[in-house]
Structure formats: C-alpha cells, structure tokens
Amino acid sequence: MPRTSSTRAPGGAVTLQQVATAAGVSLATASRVLHGSGGRKVAEALAERVTTAATELRYVAHAPAQSLARSRxxxxxxxxxxxxxxxxxxxxxxxxxxxxxxxxxxxxxxxxxxxxxxxxxxxxxxxxxxxxxxxxxxxxxxxxxxxxxxxxxxxxxxxxxxxxxxxxxxxxxxDQYGGGRLIAEHLVGLGHREIGVITGPAGLATVAQRLAGFTSVVAAPRLVHADFTREGGRAATHELLGRHPEVTAVFALNDLMAAGALAALRELGRPVPEQVSVAGFDDLPVATDLTPALTTVRLQLxxxxxxxxxxxxxxxxxxxxxxxxxxxxxxxxxxxxxxxx
Amino acid sequence: MPRTSSTRAPGGAVTLQQVATAAGVSLATASRVLHGSGGRKVAEALAERVTTAATELRYVAHAPAQSLARSRxxxxxxxxxxxxxxxxxxxxxxxxxxxxxxxxxxxxxxxxxxxxxxxxxxxxxxxxxxxxxxxxxxxxxxxxxxxxxxxxxxxxxxxxxxxxxxxxxxxxxxDQYGGGRLIAEHLVGLGHREIGVITGPAGLATVAQRLAGFTSVVAAPRLVHADFTREGGRAATHELLGRHPEVTAVFALNDLMAAGALAALRELGRPVPEQVSVAGFDDLPVATDLTPALTTVRLQLxxxxxxxxxxxxxxxxxxxxxxxxxxxxxxxxxxxxxxxx
DNA sequence: GTGGGGGTGGAAAGCGCTTTCCGCCTGCGA
DNA sequence: TCGCAGGCGGAAAGCGCTTTCCACCCCCAC
The missing domain is CATH 3.40.50.2300 (Response regulator)
Structure with a gap:
C-alpha cells in the first residue's frame, strides 16, 4: 500500500498542514516556502525539507482557500x-x-x-x-x-x-465600421449598384456598426435580417433574391452567413461572381475553402x-x-x- | 450618492454579514435563508427581510469561501x-x-x-x-x-x-474505428484500390483508431503523416500525390485535413471526384460548404x-x-x- | 560580560462562509 | 400549575490558507 493511506486524508486532498508536519516545520513556514510572497526568507535546509515533502505528497494548494485568504x-x-x-x-x-x-x-x-x-x-x-x-x-x-x-x-x-x-x-x-466601408467601396468599384445586405439581428452592435460603415458609402441597400448563422444567411439570400432579383452583389455581415449565401446562390443557379458577387466579414478559416473563395474583411480575432x-x-x-x-x-x-x- | 458608499465596503464586495446586519438577523440565519440546504426552516418574515436586504445590496455569495466551507x-x-x-x-x-x-x-x-x-x-x-x-x-x-x-x-x-x-x-x-471502416468500405465499394491516407500525429489515439478501422478493410494504404490541420492536409496531399500518383482516393483523417486535401488537388488540377475521391472525418459544419461537398463520417460532437x-x-x-x-x-x-x- | 539588533521560525488572527450545537420560547398535556 | 417536547434563532467552531506579530537565537559591539 502506498503512502496514501497513512498521510493523506481518507477522501480528501493533502493540506498544507500535512506538508508542514511531514517536513517538521510550522504551517507558517511551509506557506512561506511554497507560496511566500518574497520579502521573507526561509533557511535553505528547511525550505528543501518542505518542498520535498510537498512533492512527495503531491500537494497542490487549495485555490479557494488561497483566494479567500489573499482575497484575490x-x-x-x-x-x-x-x-x-x-x-x-x-x-x-x-x-x-x-x-x-x-x-x-x-x-x-x-x-x-x-x-x-x-x-x-x-x-x-x-x-x-x-x-x-x-x-x-x-x-x-x-x-x-x-x-x-x-x-x-x-x-x-x-x-x-x-x-x-x-x-x-x-x-x-x-474596425467594424471601416470594414463595412471597405466592402462597400470594393463592390462599388466593381460597378455594383444594386447591392443586397443580409444581416444578423438588428440589436447586435457588431451588425449595426458593419452596416453603418457600409451605408456610409452605399446609401440604401436592400436589407434582409436573419440569424447570424449559415442557415440564416441561406434563408436571407433566398428571400433577398426573391424580392430583389436585380441585385448583382450580396454583402453578408459575417462569413457564416456568406457561406449560406453561396449555398443559396448555388441552389438558385446563379453563378458567383459572374452573375452575383458575394462578400463576407471576419475572414474565418473557412473563407478560403468556400467556392468561390470568399472576398471578406479580415479581423485578427x-x-x-x-x-x-x-x-x-x-x-x-x-x-x-x-x-x-x-x-x-x-x-x-x-x-x-x-x-x- | 447611492447606497454604495454607506453600506458597501470601500473596495470590496458585500458580505453575508452585511446582509445579515442590514436585515437585523444573525449570520447563521442569513446563510440559512440564502443558501440553506433544506432541512432547516426560517420564519417567513425573517426570510423575506433577508432576501430583500440581499437583493438591495446586490449580494452574491463569495464562491471561494463557500467552496472552502462546504468543501465542494x-x-x-x-x-x-x-x-x-x-x-x-x-x-x-x-x-x-x-x-x-x-x-x-x-x-x-x-x-x-x-x-x-x-x-x-x-x-x-x-x-x-x-x-x-x-x-x-x-x-x-x-x-x-x-x-x-x-x-x-x-x-x-x-x-x-x-x-x-x-x-x-x-x-x-x-466509434472512431467503425468510422474508419465505413469510409474504407465506401471507397472500396466505389471500386477504389489505390487509396492514400493522410493522417495526424501517430501518437494520437484518435488517429490510431480511425486508421485501424480503415486498415481493417484496406490492408496497406499509402500513408502520409502530417499536422492534424488544414495546412497539414494540404502538404500531405501534395506529398502523397507526388509519391503515389496512382491513388484514386484520399482519406483524410479529419475534415480539416480534408479541406487541405481538396485545396491541394485543386492546385494539382486533379478534379474531385472524377479523378480522385476525397473523404474526411468528423462532419464539421464546413464539410457541406467545401467543393465538392465532403463525404465524411459524422460524429455528434x-x-x-x-x-x-x-x-x-x-x-x-x-x-x-x-x-x-x-x-x-x-x-x-x-x-x-x-x-x- | 552584557545589551541590543538583525534575522528567522511559530502562534494566532483572520478571509467569508457553513453547520453543529445550544438555549430560548412557545404550546401542549397531565 | 408545572414539565417537557418541538421549533427556530444565534453563537461559535471550523474549512485551508496568508500574514502579522511575537519570541527566540545568535552574533556583534561596547
């Protein structure tokens, strides 16, 4: 039978007191050796006895107790x-x-x-x-x-x-706002005039800022709100294209929605980017693996x-x-x- | 000035003692009311005074102290x-x-x-x-x-x-093993005989099991080890195809590597699945968005x-x-x- | 030789909470 | 009328640790 039974509390963990006892020093000394906050020194010999005992017993300090005592x-x-x-x-x-x-x-x-x-x-x-x-x-x-x-x-x-x-x-x-602008300028630079935006919940600050940046360049895009997810993006794109078949570009407010948008456009038989351009936001790892690879805004998350x-x-x-x-x-x-x- | 300054400790948080005092009861009673572990009852009137005081003061129990006292x-x-x-x-x-x-x-x-x-x-x-x-x-x-x-x-x-x-x-x-088998049987069923496997670090149990399942069906696949990531998959695929141009199918031991494999095959101008089939493992959300959509093994993570x-x-x-x-x-x-x- | 000072170990007082007792009060039966 | 049981509030002892003091020892200076 290992030391367990003799020195360790039946169901519990090793306490500092046990370490101190094993090392033949006081609780205070053991504490100073193991967690001492500088200042105070302990003699070499004692210190070593303590650390030895601690590793022997696999002691780790009770974090809640430490939190309490140190109040941090x-x-x-x-x-x-x-x-x-x-x-x-x-x-x-x-x-x-x-x-x-x-x-x-x-x-x-x-x-x-x-x-x-x-x-x-x-x-x-x-x-x-x-x-x-x-x-x-x-x-x-x-x-x-x-x-x-x-x-x-x-x-x-x-x-x-x-x-x-x-x-x-x-x-x-x-720079959500700036990112929104970048996409807008990019799309406008490519000649797009009829642009749809598929967005997440209006209450989300992220959504609001990205959108604000975008609309600072493109005054009144066609907007569709949905879940901030792939499925949301897919649904929103169907709705957008159904309502506004004239759009030549879709800006999805995040890459997840953009993935959904690409899926939807595939379902609709609308080639990307020949007929409809798609842009996302975030530059998640998945962006490069989408087809076509996604134009997006990189945030270094x-x-x-x-x-x-x-x-x-x-x-x-x-x-x-x-x-x-x-x-x-x-x-x-x-x-x-x-x-x- | 709100109550803050009067009843709350300067830099600290509200303690149960403060709540008790505010409610005019003892510490024990306050504890029983707020965290009482059944058994013991406290009179309605007192209990209400305590809960009121607690919400008034925005009291939340000090979790480390609770952990210590309850030893859990x-x-x-x-x-x-x-x-x-x-x-x-x-x-x-x-x-x-x-x-x-x-x-x-x-x-x-x-x-x-x-x-x-x-x-x-x-x-x-x-x-x-x-x-x-x-x-x-x-x-x-x-x-x-x-x-x-x-x-x-x-x-x-x-x-x-x-x-x-x-x-x-x-x-x-x-069922990593079974998943490996499933892919193997699927590929063999499609007539593939020259199959390459790109895998993660050999020491990983996940890798070993998936591979074992696969090789229980396909005796000696061409193996390339790499990082268990997209980049690893890409590199491994280049290496695999360079060394064994005859392979007609690639089994990537996870979807991330499979994404890399698809990218590599695109770079090599090898159409998937016409010339080379690719299968992954995990069924991450990205699997549907890859092109072509990835055949894989679903784990309900x-x-x-x-x-x-x-x-x-x-x-x-x-x-x-x-x-x-x-x-x-x-x-x-x-x-x-x-x-x- | 004695007093004092620096340094080092130990005793003990908490940190905020739970929980065991203890004691009081009420109400009931004899 | 008194006794006793039952119920409920409070005092206090920890939980495991940190940290302040205090006491002690040794050494040095006078």
Missing part, C-alpha cells in the same frame, strides 16, 4: 455568445493564451445572446471573485446588464470588452482576444480604447457587376 | 487540445450546456497537445478543487499523465474522457460533449463506457474509381 482569485471570465462559433472560439483562444502567461485559469460562459443569461453569468463570475471578465461580442447593451457590469467592477473586478460596451471600461474596438486580455491584466488605469484594424481580403467571390439585367 | 466547488474543468479547433469547440459547447443545467461554471484549458501543459492544467484544476474534469481528445496517454489523473481522482474529483483514456474512468467512446459531462455529474459509480455512433455521410467528394491509369 486566479480565474478570469470570458463571456461569449457561443464558443462553437469560430469567431468566438478564435477570440477565446487568443485570450486564453495570454491568461496562461499570467497563470490564470479561464472560465468560459456561453450566453447565446440571451441578456438574462449574460447577467446571470456575470453575477456568477462576480461570485467567483473572478479577477477580470472579458465581454467578447457586445450583446444587446441594456440598462440591467450595465448595472451588473458596474456591480462587477465595484466589487473589485476588471472588465474589458470587444466592441463598444459603454464608457469607462477597456475596449478593443475592431486571436490577436483581438489576446489584446483584450492584456488590457484586463496589466495594471494600467481602465477606460482605454484599442483599435483593431480591418483589412480587405479580395478573393474570387466578387467580380465586375454583370450587365445582364 | 462549483466549477468543472474541460481540457481540450485547442478550443479554436471546431472539433473541440463543438464538444466544449455541448459540455457547457450540461454544466449550466447543473449550475456549474466551466474552466476551459487549451493544452495544445503538450503533455507538460496537460499535466500542469490538471494539477491546477485539482488546486481549484474542480468537481470534475473532462478530458476531451485523448492525448498522448503517458505514465506521468495517468498519475496526475489518479491524483485528481484521489483528491475527490471525477474524471471522464472522450476516447480511450485508460481504465476506471467514465468514457464516451466515439456536441452530444458527445454533453454526454460526457452528464457522466461526470450524475452520481453513478465510475468506469462506464458510453459508445457514440459514427455515421457515414456521403456527399459529392467521392465517386467511382477512375479508370485512367
């Missing part, structure tokens, strides 16, 4: 709409990389764009005393949500957001997530705004406007 | 290779859904298939006293890792895995994640094995073997 936890939260959406997955991955640098663990919460869930998760992150929370994907910013954000900040946590989220909190602001996390974890005062560039990526799904109609 | 935490861990990989993102999303049902928060850790990182994260999950951990994507199962898993279990946490991970722990076992999480959280004894089916999805990327050569 080692977790950060990331709120995303849906981690299965590659947009958010990329952001989360970037953020998690940075969190690792800081030795923090990341709590991820899927909000499904449900304001209730968002508030709920934020409260629970506050309960965890998460050191910081990253609001990825600006949701429907509303009064009660803002209140919850304030409560979080007030109880000592930092908050940062990707995309506009109100004042006072650190923000990484992808992992980098955006990483920068937001850095904003959260450095010790600068809050309220900063870091712009993230949007870049036009021209591939094969857009071409000269057709002269057919 | 409210977080679970999910270890994935890379959350930006849609395969893992889907699994994680399914798992998170179930965690929400149980009112648990999910700590996600990206291990990048690095055994050191895996061990490290597992230790930290143990430190957090995570109630359970889901090992998604069986890594390189090694001695030290197994030891760390044992330590986790020993300290009271549950462990479940997706894919084989050794004995004694709950496992959801996607979200469901797999969800079931694994249920395994973790119900109170049944461990060591169960839940099979998850693999289903052939025939699309356009596979066809009759060409008679060209």
């Amino acid at each position: 936890s080692t977790v950060v939260g990331v709120l995303v709409h849906d981690i299965a959406d590659p947009y958010f997955a990329a952001i989360a991955a970037g953020a998690m990389d940075v969190a690792r640098e800081y030795d923090l663990m990341v709590l991820v919460a899927n909000t499904f764009r449900d304001p209730g869930l968002e508030r709920d998760y934020l409260a629970r992150l506050r309960a965890q005393r998460a050191r910081a929370v990253l609001l990825a994907g600006s949701a429907f910013v509303g009064e009660p949500f803002a209140e919850e954000v304030a409560a979080f900040a007030e109880s000592g946590g930092r908050v940062a957001a990707i995309g506009a989220h109100g004042t006072g909190i650190d923000t990484v602001e992808p 992992a980098d955006i997530g990483a920068r937001a996390m850095r904003l959260l974890l450095d010790d600068e005062p809050g309220g900063r705004l870091v712009p993230a560039p949007a870049e036009l990526v021209v591939r094969d799904s857009t071409g000269q406007a057709s002269r057919l109609h | 935490s409210t977080v679970v861990g999910v270890l994935v290779h890379d959350i930006a990989d849609p395969y893992f993102a889907a699994i994680a999303a399914g798992a998170m859904d179930v965690a929400r049902e149980y009112d648990l928060m999910v700590l996600v850790a990206n291990t990048f298939r690095d055994p050191g990182l895996e061990r490290d994260y597992l230790a930290r999950l143990r430190a957090q006293r995570a109630r359970a951990v889901l090992l998604a994507g069986s890594a390189f199962v090694g001695e030290p890792f197994a030891e760390e898993v044992a330590a986790f279990a020993e300290s009271g946490g549950r462990v479940a895995a997706i894919g084989a991970h050794g004995t004694g722990i709950d496992t959801v076992e996607p 979200a469901d797999i994640g969800a079931r694994a999480m249920r395994l973790l959280l119900d109170d049944e004894p461990g060591g169960r094995l839940v099979p998850a089916p693999a289903e052939l999805v025939v699309r356009d990327s596979t066809g009759q073997a060409s008679r060209l050569h």
Whole structure:
C-alpha cells in the first residue's frame, strides 16, 4: 500500500498542514516556502525539507482557500455568445493564451445572446471573485446588464470588452465600421449598384456598426435580417433574391452567413461572381475553402482576444480604447457587376 | 450618492454579514435563508427581510469561501487540445450546456497537445478543487499523465474522457474505428484500390483508431503523416500525390485535413471526384460548404460533449463506457474509381 | 560580560462562509 | 400549575490558507 493511506486524508486532498508536519516545520513556514510572497526568507535546509515533502505528497494548494485568504482569485471570465462559433472560439483562444502567461485559469460562459443569461453569468463570475471578465461580442447593451457590469467592477473586478460596451471600461474596438466601408467601396468599384445586405439581428452592435460603415458609402441597400448563422444567411439570400432579383452583389455581415449565401446562390443557379458577387466579414478559416473563395474583411480575432486580455491584466488605469484594424481580403467571390439585367 | 458608499465596503464586495446586519438577523440565519440546504426552516418574515436586504445590496455569495466551507466547488474543468479547433469547440459547447443545467461554471484549458501543459492544467484544476474534469481528445496517454489523473481522482474529483483514456474512468467512446471502416468500405465499394491516407500525429489515439478501422478493410494504404490541420492536409496531399500518383482516393483523417486535401488537388488540377475521391472525418459544419461537398463520417460532437459531462455529474459509480455512433455521410467528394491509369 | 539588533521560525488572527450545537420560547398535556 | 417536547434563532467552531506579530537565537559591539 502506498503512502496514501497513512498521510493523506481518507477522501480528501493533502493540506498544507500535512506538508508542514511531514517536513517538521510550522504551517507558517511551509506557506512561506511554497507560496511566500518574497520579502521573507526561509533557511535553505528547511525550505528543501518542505518542498520535498510537498512533492512527495503531491500537494497542490487549495485555490479557494488561497483566494479567500489573499482575497484575490486566479480565474478570469470570458463571456461569449457561443464558443462553437469560430469567431468566438478564435477570440477565446487568443485570450486564453495570454491568461496562461499570467497563470490564470479561464472560465468560459456561453450566453447565446440571451441578456438574462449574460447577467446571470456575470453575477456568477462576480461570485467567483473572478479577477477580470472579458465581454467578447457586445450583446444587446441594456440598462440591467450595465448595472451588473458596474456591480462587477465595484466589487473589485476588471472588465474589458470587444466592441463598444459603454464608457469607462477597456475596449478593443475592431474596425467594424471601416470594414463595412471597405466592402462597400470594393463592390462599388466593381460597378455594383444594386447591392443586397443580409444581416444578423438588428440589436447586435457588431451588425449595426458593419452596416453603418457600409451605408456610409452605399446609401440604401436592400436589407434582409436573419440569424447570424449559415442557415440564416441561406434563408436571407433566398428571400433577398426573391424580392430583389436585380441585385448583382450580396454583402453578408459575417462569413457564416456568406457561406449560406453561396449555398443559396448555388441552389438558385446563379453563378458567383459572374452573375452575383458575394462578400463576407471576419475572414474565418473557412473563407478560403468556400467556392468561390470568399472576398471578406479580415479581423485578427486571436490577436483581438489576446489584446483584450492584456488590457484586463496589466495594471494600467481602465477606460482605454484599442483599435483593431480591418483589412480587405479580395478573393474570387466578387467580380465586375454583370450587365445582364 | 447611492447606497454604495454607506453600506458597501470601500473596495470590496458585500458580505453575508452585511446582509445579515442590514436585515437585523444573525449570520447563521442569513446563510440559512440564502443558501440553506433544506432541512432547516426560517420564519417567513425573517426570510423575506433577508432576501430583500440581499437583493438591495446586490449580494452574491463569495464562491471561494463557500467552496472552502462546504468543501465542494462549483466549477468543472474541460481540457481540450485547442478550443479554436471546431472539433473541440463543438464538444466544449455541448459540455457547457450540461454544466449550466447543473449550475456549474466551466474552466476551459487549451493544452495544445503538450503533455507538460496537460499535466500542469490538471494539477491546477485539482488546486481549484474542480468537481470534475473532462478530458476531451485523448492525448498522448503517458505514465506521468495517468498519475496526475489518479491524483485528481484521489483528491475527490471525477474524471471522464472522450476516447480511450485508460481504465476506471467514465468514457464516451466515439466509434472512431467503425468510422474508419465505413469510409474504407465506401471507397472500396466505389471500386477504389489505390487509396492514400493522410493522417495526424501517430501518437494520437484518435488517429490510431480511425486508421485501424480503415486498415481493417484496406490492408496497406499509402500513408502520409502530417499536422492534424488544414495546412497539414494540404502538404500531405501534395506529398502523397507526388509519391503515389496512382491513388484514386484520399482519406483524410479529419475534415480539416480534408479541406487541405481538396485545396491541394485543386492546385494539382486533379478534379474531385472524377479523378480522385476525397473523404474526411468528423462532419464539421464546413464539410457541406467545401467543393465538392465532403463525404465524411459524422460524429455528434456536441452530444458527445454533453454526454460526457452528464457522466461526470450524475452520481453513478465510475468506469462506464458510453459508445457514440459514427455515421457515414456521403456527399459529392467521392465517386467511382477512375479508370485512367 | 552584557545589551541590543538583525534575522528567522511559530502562534494566532483572520478571509467569508457553513453547520453543529445550544438555549430560548412557545404550546401542549397531565 | 408545572414539565417537557418541538421549533427556530444565534453563537461559535471550523474549512485551508496568508500574514502579522511575537519570541527566540545568535552574533556583534561596547
């Protein structure tokens, strides 16, 4: 029988006290050796006895107890709409990389764009005393949500957001507006005049900004709202082409919808880009694999997530705004406007 | 000035004591009202005073303190290779859904298939006293890792895995082997005899099993190892076709690699499926949007994640094995073997 | 030789919560 | 009228850790 039975609590984990006892030192000394916050020194010999005992017993500090005693936890939260959406997955991955640098663990919460869930998760992150929370994907910013954000900040946590989220909190602001403009200019440059836009829910800040950028160039595009997903894009495209067969270009407000748009156009027998051009937004990995390869706007999502996390974890005062560039990526799904109609 | 300044600690959060005082009751009573674990009743009037005070003050219980006192935490861990990989993102999303049902928060850790990182994260999950951990994507199962898993279990946490991970722990076992067979039978049925397989790292259990299923039907395929990514698939395909121009079908061990394979074949001017058939594995959402649409094996990833999480959280004894089916999805990327050569 | 100071280990007081007792009060039966 | 049981609120002892003190020891200076 291994040491387990003798030195380890029956059902539980090893405590610092057990390590201290095993090493023949006091609790305080053991703590200083293993987690000592500088300043205080412990004699070589003792220190070694302690570390030996700790590894022997496979000791790891009880994080909740540490959080309590130090009144600072080692977790950060990331709120995303849906981690299965590659947009958010990329952001989360970037953020998690940075969190690792800081030795923090990341709590991820899927909000499904449900304001209730968002508030709920934020409260629970506050309960965890998460050191910081990253609001990825600006949701429907509303009064009660803002209140919850304030409560979080007030109880000592930092908050940062990707995309506009109100004042006072650190923000990484992808240039959604500029990206919308880029697509508009690109399409107009190709001679398109009848352009349809298929968009996600109107309440989404991302949607609003991309659209605003676009309409700053193309005054009144044909608009169809739908889910911010592939299926939404497919349905919206059918509806758009049904209502406005004259459109020569479709701007999908994200790549997922664009994939749906391409599928719909294939179903309709409308060749892309010969008859209808299609553009997306985000430059997800899938964009190159679509047929034709998708013209889109590149956002450096992992980098955006990483920068937001850095904003959260450095010790600068809050309220900063870091712009993230949007870049036009021209591939094969857009071409000269057709002269057919 | 709102109540903030008067009733809330300067930099800190509201404590239960403050709520109790505000409600004019003892700490014990407040605790019983807000988190009382049944059994004990508190008079209506008092209870209401407490809940009122709590919402007034925006009180949320200090989770680390609760964990400490109850010696059970409210977080679970999910270890994935890379959350930006849609395969893992889907699994994680399914798992998170179930965690929400149980009112648990999910700590996600990206291990990048690095055994050191895996061990490290597992230790930290143990430190957090995570109630359970889901090992998604069986890594390189090694001695030290197994030891760390044992330590986790020993300290009271549950462990479940997706894919084989050794004995004694709950496992959801996607039918990787059967999926490999399905593809093999499908390709052979189409008349293919010269088949190439592009695979991920040999040490990955997933890879080994899929391949084993395949070779149980097709004895000695041409093999090329590469990264388990789109780029890996592209490179491997170039290499494969260079070395074995006679192959009439390529089996990519996941859809990401298949996407790369399609790209490579396009670059080589080899029409799919007329000259070369391509099959993948996973049925990621992207599979339908590839051109031609990808023949692949469907794994219900979200469901797999969800079931694994249920395994973790119900109170049944461990060591169960839940099979998850693999289903052939025939699309356009596979066809009759060409008679060209 | 004695006093003092620097350095190092240990005792103990929390951190915010849960939960076991304990004791009070009420109400009922004898 | 008194006793006792049942019910419910409160005091207090932890949960495992950090951190402030305090005490001690050794060494040096006077």
